[in-house]
Amino acid sequence: MKIIDGKAVSEELKNSMKQDVLEYKQKFERVPHLAAILVGDNPASKAYVSNKVKSCDQVGFKSSVITLPEDISEDDLISEIEKLNADKDIDGFIVQLPLPKHISEVRVTLAIDHKKDVDGFHPINFGRMAQGLPCYLPATPYGITMLLDRYNIETAGKHVVVVGRSNIVGTPISILLSRKSKIGDATVTLTHSKTKNLHYIVQQADIVIAAIGIPGFVTADMIKDGAVVIDVGINRVEDDQLTSGSKLVGDVDYEGVSKKSSFITPVPGGVGPMTVMGLIMNTFKAAQKTIYS
Ligand SMILES: NC(=O)c1ccc[n+]([C@@H]2O[C@H](COP(=O)([O-])OP(=O)(O)OC[C@H]3O[C@@H](n4cnc5c(N)ncnc54)[C@H](OP(=O)(O)O)[C@@H]3O)[C@@H](O)[C@H]2O)c1
Known part of the structure; x- marks a missing residue:
């Protein structure tokens, strides 16, 4: 099992962005x-x-x-x-x-x-994303695609199961990964609270993306051996062992699932830092007017 280290990837990207900003400033x-x-x-x-x-x-x-x-x-x-x-x-x-x-x-x-909507939530950006047109991608899905790219995780022809259909994570990542593009070309199943046989559907996935908001919802018995697991969840739970009395956990039972997955994102330090990176990338595009003049 390999940990997808979002914190390290975001640091690398920040270092390269620093150089780009220096050049932008000179110009x-x-x-x-x-x-x-x-x-x-x-x-x-x-x-x-x-x-x-x-x-x-x-x-x-x-x-x-x-x-x-x-x-x-x-x-x-x-x-x-x-x-x-x-x-x-x-x-x-x-x-x-x-x-x-x-x-x-x-x-x-x-x-x-919409020209300043660097979170990528405006329907104009969302619609352009769905049609594969230049736009600000929603920051979290953008961050996830950067992670998949950085770890050379093949998505073409894979079965991706997304759990959760919010407008900011589940729905846009399902659109992005099913688009005809480098990080795309997957067969995507988008699931939600009304989905029947959810366990069975998740068990079929080559790549699971969990964005539900329920701590430890995705358990090891739901995961196929060797699946890639992307945990978007950020949930604060009580922990008496810690002086703070609480800690952050994801939507995936990391202990159990990491024993079966080929790649997994930790919480914290997985998708979270990449969401911020998505925002930074979009802001740079806005400053350069690459998408809208
Ligand atoms: N890492 C990051 O940067 C980042 C960014 C955004 C959000 N998050 C975290 O990601 C999690 C999800 O947030 P969100 O805003 O995407 O979600 P949200 O708007 O709260 O929606 C949750 C989704 O999960 C589905 N769901 C709830 N219970 C379910 C169940 N038992 N079985 C299957 N699906 C179920 C809901 O289905 P229905 O549609 O049927 O209600 C809904 O589509 C939260 O923990 C949030 O804090 C993290």
């Missing part, structure tokens, strides 16, 4: 600029945003965080988004999810200028 006398809107006090969201800021610093991007109160109205949040849409110094921005319950994530996503 344009500015650096790429990523902004993030953070609404409320959710500790996980705060940690994700601070990770993104740290990664921007590491590669030489400028970053800005706009912190807004939990009780901000939807209209006021949209006004903040419109300011960022109009700000010529900002190449791309994200609105950290989840948002407070009174705010519509759909309305917020639609309000972001």
Whole structure:
């Protein structure tokens, strides 16, 4: 069994991005600029945003965080988004999810200028992705494809089973891997909470991608010998043995599954760092205007 080390791959990619940013700076006398809107006090969201800021610093991007109160109205949040849409110094921005319950994530996503939508959530980017047109790929699926590429994991003709059909992970990765492309050409089964015989379907997979949000959901008995296992889940669970009282685990029972898989991503240190890398790559494309002028 080989561990797919997302942390190491993201460090390699950051080092090469650092060079690209230096060249960009010489040519344009500015650096790429990523902004993030953070609404409320959710500790996980705060940690994700601070990770993104740290990664921007590491590669030489400028970053800005706009912190807004939990009780901000939807209209006021949209006004903040419109300011960022109009700000010529900002190449791309994200609105950290989840948002407070009174705010519509759909309305917020639609309000972001798709040319600055470096999370790749806007329907224009999503639709272009589905048709194989240049676009900002959603950051997590983008990160997964970079990992598969880096570890030379063949996807053509393979059976991929994706567990979970969210708009940000399960559905887009199933589209990406079934497209006619280098990291693609797979036969993909997209499963969800209404899927019948899920155990049996996962057992048929050459590559399993778990994005459910239930700790340890995918167990060793569901995995074919030699399968590749990509664990997207990030779940905080209690652990009395640790002074912090809790730890992060994935959607895969790592202990059991790693004994049967050929490749597996750990949590933390697998898909997570590559999601940030996807965002960085998209922001660089936005600054270079490679996708939209
Ligand atoms: N590593 C990263 O960078 C990263 C990025 C994003 C998310 N995540 C993590 O990934 C996990 C999933 O997040 P998400 O936003 O993609 O998911 P989500 O929006 O919460 O959706 C969960 C999906 O899992 C399905 N599901 C739930 N219970 C199931 C069951 N018993 N059997 C089969 N499918 C089931 C749901 O089915 P229905 O559609 O039928 O309800 C849904 O499609 C979370 O732990 C999240 O924290 C990690």
